[in-house]
Amino acid sequence: MDKGDTKQHILDVAERLFAEKGYAATSLRAITQAAEVNLGAVNYHFVSKENLIGAVFGRRLGPINERRLRLLEACESAAQPPELEAIVHAFIAPVFLHGDSASPVHAAFPKLLARVYSEKLDSLIERQMEVYGPLLRRFHQSLSRALPDLPAEEVYWCMEFMVGILNHCLMSGDLMQTFTQGRCLMAPSRPIVDRMVRFTAAGMRAAEQRQPEIPTRLPL
Amino acid sequence: MDKGDTKQHILDVAERLFAEKGYAATSLRAITQAAEVNLGAVNYHFVSKENLIGAVFGRRLGPINERRLRLLEACESAAQPPELEAIVHAFIAPVFLHGDSASPVHAAFPKLLARVYSEKLDSLIERQMEVYGPLLRRFHQSLSRALPDLPAEEVYWCMEFMVGILNHCLMSGDLMQTFTQGRCLMAPSRPIVDRMVRFTAAGMRAAEQRQPEIPTRLPL
DNA sequence: GGGCGATTAAAACGAACGTATGAATCCTCC
DNA sequence: GGAGGATTCATACGTTCGTTTTAATCGCCC
Numbered sequence: 001m002d003k004g005d006t007k008q009h010i011l012d013v014a015e016r017l018f019a020e021k022g023y024a025a026t027s028l029r030a031i032t033q034a035a036e037v038n039l040g041a042v043n044y045h046f047v048s049k050e051n052l053i054g055a056v057f058g059r060r061l062g063p064i065n066e067r068r069l070r071l072l073e074a075c076e077s078a079a080q081p082p083e084l085e086a087i088v089h090a091f092i093a094p095v096f097l098h099g100d101s102a103s104p105v106h107a108a109f110p111k112l113l114a115r116v117y118s119e120k121l122d123s124l125i126e127r128q129m130e131v132y133g134p135l136l137r138r139f140h141q142s143l144s145r146a147l148p149d150l151p152a153e154e155v156y157w158c159m160e161f162m163v164g165i166l167n168h169c170l171m172s173g174d175l176m177q178t179f180t181q182g183r184c185l186m187a188p189s190r191p192i193v194d195r196m197v198r199f200t201a202a203g204m205r206a207a208e209q210r211q212p213e214i215p216t217r218l219p220l
Numbered sequence: 221m222d223k224g225d226t227k228q229h230i231l232d233v234a235e236r237l238f239a240e241k242g243y244a245a246t247s248l249r250a251i252t253q254a255a256e257v258n259l260g261a262v263n264y265h266f267v268s269k270e271n272l273i274g275a276v277f278g279r280r281l282g283p284i285n286e287r288r289l290r291l292l293e294a295c296e297s298a299a300q301p302p303e304l305e306a307i308v309h310a311f312i313a314p315v316f317l318h319g320d321s322a323s324p325v326h327a328a329f330p331k332l333l334a335r336v337y338s339e340k341l342d343s344l345i346e347r348q349m350e351v352y353g354p355l356l357r358r359f360h361q362s363l364s365r366a367l368p369d370l371p372a373e374e375v376y377w378c379m380e381f382m383v384g385i386l387n388h389c390l391m392s393g394d395l396m397q398t399f400t401q402g403r404c405l406m407a408p409s410r411p412i413v414d415r416m417v418r419f420t421a422a423g424m425r426a427a428e429q430r431q432p433e434i435p436t437r438l439p440l
Numbered sequence: 441g442g443g444c445g446a447t448t449a450a451a452a453c454g455a456a457c458g459t460a461t462g463a464a465t466c467c468t469c470c
Numbered sequence: 471g472g473a474g475g476a477t478t479c480a481t482a483c484g485t486t487c488g489t490t491t492t493a494a495t496c497g498c499c500c
Contacts, residue, residue: 039450043489048488118242157412165388167388168337169380198426203422206419260478268459456486462482466478
């Protein structure tokens with residue numbers, strides 16, 4: 001194994017296993033065994049398990065969010081107010097397009113990214129807050145411009161729905177494949193991104209219209 | 221402690237802790253300690269940890285899905301084709317309205333329900349498949365009727381988005397509260413359900429319209 | 441080519457886990 | 471009121487976990 005290779009290899013395998021099984025359910029032994037490296041290597045290159053998953057995130061999250069911001073700026077300078085679909089696209093697309101694109105090595109991270117929302121590791125939540133906070137506020141600002149009639153609070157709700165759609169698709173694409181008996185398979189291809197963008201943008205526009213109260217229907 | 225109380229008490233506490241920390245990260249000792257019962261009580265009343273979470277699910281999932289189906293039938297007999305918003309409502313609302321409604325004891329389950337999508341425990345996935353499979357097909361059927369121009373495969377995608385919105389809101393409502401600095405708080409109240417319903421239905425209608433291809437924009 | 445920091449390897453540590461065991465206690469019913 | 475099943479309790483077992491330690495090995499530079 002070449003020099004410096006072990007560290008990257010551990011990161012790759014850890015990313016995949018964490019994404020598949022979750023943080024708590026994935027042991028360092030499972031990782032080092034799958035990576036065919038010594039158990040001690042993890043505590044040598046990374047200090048602890050918690051630090052390892054921190055490194056897994058640090059490697060990818062930055063580039064993704066940078067691309068998000070770049071796309072957002074692009075669609076803001078392209079039109080004023082910016083096009084709604086373009087904003088949503090700027091948020092969703094970069095997740096499917098990190099690192100050297102088609103490399104299967106990178107396919108695991110989106111799932112892991114989605115998973116961190118459920119497994120709430122304090123150390124990661126903290127980092128997520130630092131990184132996601134400003135990012136979300138930035139998108140909130142753009143969305144508010146594209147949806148001038150939507151109250152600020154409602155914009156946050158729309159963003160929550162957007163994140164939900166994205167994360168769920170990232171996380172349980174294969175589950176869906178099973179449910180639909182293979183009819184819908186989750187591949188990080190353009191059609192899926194477009195589907196999400198179209199769906200989300202339409203939902204946001206409907207929220208803006210503030211149509212008359214839905215008639216009190218069945219319970220709740 | 222009254223007779224038969226221990227078992228229910230364990231279920232309640234386990235439900236809450238599993239929802240908060242996840243299955244793998246929650247030890248039986250943490251549960252029994254929080255419930256102030258003996259460690260052995262878990263293995264006495266429930267055989268194993270895996271069986272415990274199975275019992276937690278079994279207690280709630282049935283009633284929720286029954287209510288979903290009842291609402292679905294209601295809105296199908298109310299209009300033909302059924303109203304789109306009513307179908308979506310039938311799927312979403314029951315989750316917020318299980319057991320004796322406002323009881324805070326029951327507030328934890330929705331989060332847990334959402335979490336099982338990320339922590340994929342084989343035993344639960346199996347059960348989920350059995351229960352969710354027919355349910356999803358049933359909703360697929362209704363949605364197809366309400367969205368006659370939407371191909372069957374696209375209906376599944378829309379349902380995936382719907383589940384994503386629901387689950388994400390269930391799971392990270394408190395996280396959102398933090399992000400938005402308390403501006404949006406997640407409470408199982410009617411306004412939130414309506415927000416989700418409106419958003420989702422609009423997204424589905426947009427999917428149906430199959431508008432002209434979005435012009436090739438930025439990468440991916 | 442020998443010295444030396446960087447890395448890998450093997451083994452062991454204490455802690456925490458899920459589970460099993462057997463005695464103690466409670467509750468019910470005759 | 472005491473027999474007997476149901477339940478609770480304290481304790482221990484074997485495993486696995488994350489981490490540590492100590493020795494062996496590699497790679498490079500003077």
